[in-house]
Amino acid sequence: MAEDKGIIKHASSVTTATLISRVLGYIRDMAIAVVFGAGFAADTFYAAYRIPNLLRRLLGEGSLSTSFVPVFTDYLTNKTEADARRLWNVVFTFLTILLMVLTLLGILFAPQITKLIAWGFTGSEGKLELTILLTRIMFPYLFFICLAALMLATLNSLHIFFIPALAPAMLSVAEILYVGVIAVFFVSVKTDMSTAVVGLSAAVVAGGIGQLVFQLPSLYKRGWVLKFAWDPGHPGLHQILCMMIPAMIGFSVEQINTFVNTVCASFLAEGSVTALYYSNRIVQLPLALFGISIATVSLPLFSRNVAKNDTVALRQNFSQAVRLIIFTILPAMAGLMVLSTPIIRLLFEYGKFTAEATRLTSTAMFFYAIGLVPFAVVKVVAGMFYAYKDTRTPVLVAGAAMALNIVLNIVLMKPLGVGGLALSTSIASFVNVIILGYLLRKKVGLLDGKRISVTFYKCLFAVGVMTIACYLLSGMVFKGSTVLGVLLSVLSSVLIYFGISYFFKLEEFGIMLNLFKLKIVKPK
Numbered sequence: 001m002a003e004d005k006g007i008i009k010h011a012s013s014v015t016t017a018t019l020i021s022r023v024l025g026y027i028r029d030m031a032i033a034v035v036f037g038a039g040f041a042a043d044t045f046y047a048a049y050r051i052p053n054l055l056r057r058l059l060g061e062g063s064l065s066t067s068f069v070p071v072f073t074d075y076l077t078n079k080t081e082a083d084a085r086r087l088w089n090v091v092f093t094f095l096t097i098l099l100m101v102l103t104l105l106g107i108l109f110a111p112q113i114t115k116l117i118a119w120g121f122t123g124s125e126g127k128l129e130l131t132i133l134l135t136r137i138m139f140p141y142l143f144f145i146c147l148a149a150l151m152l153a154t155l156n157s158l159h160i161f162f163i164p165a166l167a168p169a170m171l172s173v174a175e176i177l178y179v180g181v182i183a184v185f186f187v188s189v190k191t192d193m194s195t196a197v198v199g200l201s202a203a204v205v206a207g208g209i210g211q212l213v214f215q216l217p218s219l220y221k222r223g224w225v226l227k228f229a230w231d232p233g234h235p236g237l238h239q240i241l242c243m244m245i246p247a248m249i250g251f252s253v254e255q256i257n258t259f260v261n262t263v264c265a266s267f268l269a270e271g272s273v274t275a276l277y278y279s280n281r282i283v284q285l286p287l288a289l290f291g292i293s294i295a296t297v298s299l300p301l302f303s304r305n306v307a308k309n310d311t312v313a314l315r316q317n318f319s320q321a322v323r324l325i326i327f328t329i330l331p332a333m334a335g336l337m338v339l340s341t342p343i344i345r346l347l348f349e350y351g352k353f354t355a356e357a358t359r360l361t362s363t364a365m366f367f368y369a370i371g372l373v374p375f376a377v378v379k380v381v382a383g384m385f386y387a388y389k390d391t392r393t394p395v396l397v398a399g400a401a402m403a404l405n406i407v408l409n410i411v412l413m414k415p416l417g418v419g420g421l422a423l424s425t426s427i428a429s430f431v432n433v434i435i436l437g438y439l440l441r442k443k444v445g446l447l448d449g450k451r452i453s454v455t456f457y458k459c460l461f462a463v464g465v466m467t468i469a470c471y472l473l474s475g476m477v478f479k480g481s482t483v484l485g486v487l488l489s490v491l492s493s494v495l496i497y498f499g500i501s502y503f504f505k506l507e508e509f510g511i512m513l514n515l516f517k518l519k520i521v522k523p524k
Contacts, residue, residue, distance in 0.1 A: 022289065
């Protein structure tokens with residue numbers, strides 16, 4: 001199947017670029033953890049960072065990408081290239097002006113916005129004031145990163161995936177350089193950490209600029225040159241905006257849940273905000289490598305299938321995307337749950353990152369990992385609705401899931417602490433994907449459910465055996481050394497999982513083995 005080759009080949013390039021970006025992201029997070037720990041300065045930085053980062057998800061990678069790609073792909077498929085170029089420049093011009101206004105408003109109203117996300121900081125002397133300052137410094141990040149998201153969506157629509165997937169690494173590079181060179185100097189001369197964290201916020205803005213600039217040569221090389229074209233009445237722009245408004249909530253439900261979690265965490269023990277951030281970062285690694293990579297590649301293909309009215313290819317692409325996610329994400333979920341404490345201790349427990357910080361972070365990671373599969377699958381399922389230019393359905397379902405998350409936060413945060421906040425997000429994601437999948441089945445018809453179910457049950461059995469082995473190995477055989485224990489436990493578990501997958505003759509196992517060779521395993 002021709003479209004299968006596109007999914008497999010492009011998923012390989014996205015996974016490779018994402019792995020590079022995530023490794024740099026870990027180095028960045030570890031460096032920040034060592035220098036700033038999980039206390040006053042780190043809490044203010046990550047609370048302030050949540051605000052432009054949430055808006056980035058809502059305006060950029062979330063709603064903009066999922067609204068722009070289907071419409072732009074339709075223009076590329078059914079209209080002239082000149083029409084597609086015109087639409088691209090109209091969207092760029094409109095977005096530039098909108099982002100300038102939003103950035104200025106964000107800087108002006110930073111105190112009000114910050115108080116909304118960090119109510120719990122009010123009672124701590126100087127904590128809220130520093131968070132407001134950091135919010136003002138980082139708000140221009142929103143401008144650059146959302147323009148970078150437009151470049152990413154454009155390149156993906158042109159079936160160019162490696163460069164935009166690697167672009168987020170620019171943020172890590174900027175922060176690593178700052179922490180490694182400047183922040184270490186601040187620490188050595190015993191400067192107040194509040195001063196050092198201000199510079200870290202400026203590095204975030206530099207990273208946003210880098211992410212935008214990094215993608216431009218790939219577009220210019222192919223003749224896509226940015227030009228200002230003010231045309232607010234353009235029908236393509238109007239279509240994108242109509243899709244974008246509901247998509248701001250629907251596709252970014254986990255980001256909004258993270259926002260709510262941060263508000264609740266600000267009322268818990270000091271370090272809870274940072275614990276949520278670091279645990280979510282670790283859970284995001286397998287999600288980005290496989291779940292988001294597959295969803296990123298699938299959306300342009302789904303959109304092209306819909307534009308060509310090729311429902312057979314659409315259902316085959318959807319089935320393969322979901323099956324690949326199940327095969328890759330399910331064992332990652334189990335591994336993160338079993339090895340939550342050793343992984344956090346290995347990655348972060350240095351310098352000012354204490355054993356108590358490890359306990360908080362590993363608890364949150366355990367409960368975040370429970371929802372890893374629905375986190376990934378919902379991106380593919382929502383992508384099917386977006387390909388049909390239907391953003392209303394995902395937003396209604398996401399609204400219900402968010403309401404459930406808020407209720408569960410209130411119920412679970414007291415008995416489970418920071419773990420209750422993570423568990424609330426996981427449960428809400430399960431509800432989101434179940435309802436959305438049911439509605440998609442009614443909208444599109446048969447989705448190769450039998451084949452997906454067979455893959456799920458076989459993978460579930462393999463993961464069950466792998467989990468038992470991982471628990472026994474990490475707790476007894478490899479307990480002596482944290483580094484050796486984690487690495488050998490992971491390696492042994494992967495070999496067990498692959499061995500059972502080979503025994504079951506899972507097609508997805510063959511696809512993963514050949515992923516980077518660009519070969520296809522034909523279904524029998």
